[in-house]
Amino acid sequence: MEITLDMSKGALIIAKKVFSGELTRSEGKIEINKRTGMNEGSAQDFITIFLAMMSGKVYKRTFNNVTNKFLLESIRQEFGDESYRKALNAVQQHIEYYSTLGKGNLTGLQQIINQMK
Incomplete structure (x- = not known):
């Protein structure tokens, strides 16, 4: 199933609750599934x-470019430049990691x- 921008928008609302400690990761994934239909x-992974x-840490799973760009733009808007720089760094590390997989x-x-830099 393709992850749509609408799914990502709904998932971000829940992911922010996980980030703030309002939900556990497990609760978050279940809630994202219920609200957006994302498996x-x-x-x-989201x-x-x-x-x-x-x-600002490397991650190993890959999402589509629309979702990645949406996340970066949202982080910049909602969390400011420092978080945005961390996010850019994390994505760059992910790109470098992925290139080692062949x-x-x-x-x-x-x-x-x-x-975006």
Whole structure:
């Protein structure tokens, strides 16, 4: 199932609750599934990616470029420049990690990062 922008918008509301400690990761993935129809595995990945972006740490799962760009724009808008820089760093680390897997490069995502820096 493709993750749509509407799904991502709904998932972000829940992921922010996980980030703030209002929900556990497990509660968050179930809630995302209920609200957006995103399967629980993808919902778990969404939360993991959002939390990694907020902390500036590498993540290993991949989402579509629309979702990645939406997350970066939302983080900048809602959390400010410092969090945005951490998120950009996390995505760059993810791109570098992915390139070591022998599955190709995330050139579209790299272009987004280059544009947004």
